Amino acid sequence: MKSETKKAATDSARRDFIKGAGVLAAGAGLAAMSGASAFAQGTGNSAVPKVLQGKTALVTGAGRGIGRAIAVAMAEAGANIVALDIGQDISGHDVPMSTSDDLAKTVADAKAKGVEAVPVLADIRNLDAHEAAVAKALEQFSRIDIAVANAGVNNNVTFTGTSKSDFLNHWNLNTDVNVKGTANTLRAILPHMRDNQAGRVIAITSTFGRQGNDMNPAYVASKWAIVGMIKSAAIEMGAHNVTVNGIAPTGVVTGLGGPKTAEELAGFNDWMRNNYHKMPVGMLQPEDIAGSAVFLASDAAQYITGTIIDVAAGANARYTA
Ligand SMILES: NC(=O)c1ccc[n+]([C@@H]2O[C@H](COP(=O)([O-])OP(=O)(O)OC[C@H]3O[C@@H](n4cnc5c(N)ncnc54)[C@H](O)[C@@H]3O)[C@@H](O)[C@H]2O)c1
Numbered sequence: 001m002k003s004e005t006k007k008a009a010t011d012s013a014r015r016d017f018i019k020g021a022g023v024l025a026a027g028a029g030l031a032a033m034s035g036a037s038a039f040a041q042g043t044g045n046s047a048v049p050k051v052l053q054g055k056t057a058l059v060t061g062a063g064r065g066i067g068r069a070i071a072v073a074m075a076e077a078g079a080n081i082v083a084l085d086i087g088q089d090i091s092g093h094d095v096p097m098s099t100s101d102d103l104a105k106t107v108a109d110a111k112a113k114g115v116e117a118v119p120v121l122a123d124i125r126n127l128d129a130h131e132a133a134v135a136k137a138l139e140q141f142s143r144i145d146i147a148v149a150n151a152g153v154n155n156n157v158t159f160t161g162t163s164k165s166d167f168l169n170h171w172n173l174n175t176d177v178n179v180k181g182t183a184n185t186l187r188a189i190l191p192h193m194r195d196n197q198a199g200r201v202i203a204i205t206s207t208f209g210r211q212g213n214d215m216n217p218a219y220v221a222s223k224w225a226i227v228g229m230i231k232s233a234a235i236e237m238g239a240h241n242v243t244v245n246g247i248a249p250t251g252v253v254t255g256l257g258g259p260k261t262a263e264e265l266a267g268f269n270d271w272m273r274n275n276y277h278k279m280p281v282g283m284l285q286p287e288d289i290a291g292s293a294v295f296l297a298s299d300a301a302q303y304i305t306g307t308i309i310d311v312a313a314g315a316n317a318r319y320t321a
Contacts, residue, residue, distance in 0.1 A: 053078030061151030063098025065254030234306030278314025
């Protein structure tokens with residue numbers, strides 16, 4: 001490729017990456033096309049230590065992507081799984097949500113690891129529905145030891161480059177799902193963990209909860225809000241032996257929105273490998289994020305709370321303390 005063409009492709013990939021705001025996703029097909037990361041932290045064999053044996057984990061947004069990978073990795077580590085997802089599209093949001101069939105696959109994949117797993121359909125925007133989902137889970141499992149607040153949405157709307165109605169819809173969507181929805185997950189689960197005087201909560205923020213980005217400020221603001229929630233809940237729950245931590249992933253190939261073709265994905269991968277990450281890797285895979293969640297839920301992380309783990313191949317070294 002001539003250098004100018006290469007530069008144009010790289011610039012275009014960079015623009016696309018920024019448009020995708022690092023929330024770069026394309027579903028299982030593209031996940032396969034992109035190839036597994038050479039640095040996968042994910043689990044995948046029977047030698048995985050059963051560090052969560054006998055625990056029960058609730059994972060929101062478990063129908064696909066990072067949520068599914070975390071649910072399956074926790075199952076592999078021995079935890080029973082309550083897999084929660086919405087199971088229907090969100091009105092006014094142009095990215096399809098995962099389906100009840102997707103959720104059934106997560107449950108099947110978890111069960112294949114030799115644990116119990118149940119699907120729960122609920123919209124995290126609705127606190128009553130979320131509380132009912134937790135109650136249903138507790139009918140099956142006597143307690144919930146781990147909660148992963150993972151469900152989230154993104155699309156790209158700037159402050160100035162869009163219509164007033166798109167601007168309002170976008171801010172409402174990000175606020176309702178990412179901010180209030182994540183707060184609802186904490187509210188639905190923390191009283192139970194307080195009563196048990198034990199628990200592990202892991203919320204999924206983003207590299208965009210650690211820095212600014214000009215293409216999707218509502219998403220960025222929502223992910224910063226999750227960092228604030230993590231730290232506040234860690235302070236509130238410390239006395240109850242409940243830890244609350246976060247994971248801030250870089251771009252991961254999922255269904256969140258992002259490259260739609262193999263060519264686009266290749267552009268994203270090139271740009272991230274060459275310009276964004278410090279390690280020689282492009283977009284990560286959902287399994288690359290899951291190991292950190294297992295760690296935070298394990299005994300090894302007993303006294304870690306109020307912390308964010310950046311799983312960002314060194315991009316974070318530029319901007320986090
Ligand atoms: N993919 C990335 O590049 C990336 C990077 C950093 C952070 N994240 C974060 O990771 C988390 C998981 O995203 P993903 O990339 O796996 O995307 P994804 O779209 O593949 O998965 C998100 C899941 O959340 C579910 N969901 C959305 N709204 C919901 C609601 N109101 N109630 C219940 N379930 C709902 C969806 O149905 C879907 O199954 C999100 O919080 C996202 O912001 C993703």
